[in-house]
Amino acid sequence: MMNIFRILLLLTITVAYYHNSNAQSLEFDNPIAEKRADPWIYKTDEGFYYLIATVPEYDRIVMRKAKTINGLKNAQEKELWHKHDKGVMGHHIWAPELHRIDGKWYIYFAAGEAENIWNIRMWVLSNSSEDPMEGEWVEEGRIKTQKESFSLDATTFEHRDKRYLIWAQNVREGDNTALVLSEMKDPTTLTGPEIVITEPQFDWERVKYHVNEGPAVIKRNDKIFVSYSASATNHNYCMGLLWIDEGADLLEVSNWNKSPGPVFYTNEDLKRYGPGHNSFTTAEDGETVVMIYHARDYKQILGHELDDPNRATRARVVRWTKSGFPDFMQKKGD
Numbered sequence: 001m002m003n004i005f006r007i008l009l010l011l012t013i014t015v016a017y018y019h020n021s022n023a024q025s026l027e028f029d030n031p032i033a034e035k036r037a038d039p040w041i042y043k044t045d046e047g048f049y050y051l052i053a054t055v056p057e058y059d060r061i062v063m064r065k066a067k068t069i070n071g072l073k074n075a076q077e078k079e080l081w082h083k084h085d086k087g088v089m090g091h092h093i094w095a096p097e098l099h100r101i102d103g104k105w106y107i108y109f110a111a112g113e114a115e116n117i118w119n120i121r122m123w124v125l126s127n128s129s130e131d132p133m134e135g136e137w138v139e140e141g142r143i144k145t146q147k148e149s150f151s152l153d154a155t156t157f158e159h160r161d162k163r164y165l166i167w168a169q170n171v172r173e174g175d176n177t178a179l180v181l182s183e184m185k186d187p188t189t190l191t192g193p194e195i196v197i198t199e200p201q202f203d204w205e206r207v208k209y210h211v212n213e214g215p216a217v218i219k220r221n222d223k224i225f226v227s228y229s230a231s232a233t234n235h236n237y238c239m240g241l242l243w244i245d246e247g248a249d250l251l252e253v254s255n256w257n258k259s260p261g262p263v264f265y266t267n268e269d270l271k272r273y274g275p276g277h278n279s280f281t282t283a284e285d286g287e288t289v290v291m292i293y294h295a296r297d298y299k300q301i302l303g304h305e306l307d308d309p310n311r312a313t314r315a316r317v318v319r320w321t322k323s324g325f326p327d328f329m330q331k332k333g334d
Contacts, residue, residue: 031312056309090114110152168213176210208232214277221324229276237274238265
């Protein structure tokens with residue numbers, strides 16, 4: 001019996017070492033995509049990676065597909081949808097996300113109007129094809145919120161047989177965005193209530209603009225974590241973190257916790273400026289969590305930061321602390 005116990009212990013240690021070593025050895029050919037901001041990667045059960053992101057012209061939605069994360073760098077890109085010439089969905093095509101829900105593909109994205117470019121709202125496309133690079137993308141219309149105001153950066157997730165949406169919205173008078181959460185009736189319809197789970201309250205969230213945006217969800221260690229981005233989209237852009245116990249009521253604001261400081265931000269020594277608007281995926285091993293995000297490799301921007309095209313898509317491994325929280329390794333380069 002003792003020999004069997006030792007063998008099992010040795011196997012456990014070996015497997016743990018293998019996974020740890022595998023994660024340690026992962027290297028990414030950064031940047032994964034030049035001039036691609038607000039990146040989102042969806043990994044299928046078959047192991048294909050789909051990258052979708054904001055293009056600097058803000059006029060279309062594009063996608064690329066590969067069998068590996070590094071393979072996305074040289075993968076052929078395809079335009080899936082183009083902005084309207086007039087009216088709604090006519091300007092500022094921002095932050096598309098790809099989701100697979102009940103066997104159907106959905107793209108959530110933000111768009112302004114051709115004649116009123118800052119009248120930005122959340123919109124949805126759908127596609128019934130097996131491969132989202134193929135078939136027809138159909139306009140499903142707008143996600144309507146209780147408050148009629150500037151809204152963007154929708155992300156959706158499922159928890160305990162219920163679907164939820166988190167998005168950024170102007171919920172107060174003035175130039176600000178908060179993160180709002182609601183349950184969904186279906187992939188395009190909110191049921192409410194719509195609760196604010198974070199507003200810009202700390203100094204690092206209020207540099208130039210009062211911003212909480214770009215939410216991304218990851219479940220781990222009996223918690224739901226929501227990363228988000230804050231402040232202006234220059235070198236001050238950075239990431240914060242929310243979390244809630246998996247068993248708690250997601251629609252009870254008091255159940256949510258918030259990091260008092262940023263968890264990922266500019267590191268001049270590494271020439272990583274304004275990192276943020278991330279998503280999460282897993283590496284080819286199916287276990288290692290990988291963060292996909294954008295950043296610039298220089299600080300000085302000529303003109304408005306939104307006119308600078310050089311936010312590039314990057315990838316990095318996420319570690320986990322002994323207490324079960326994500327460690328974004330602020331001092332590590334990539």
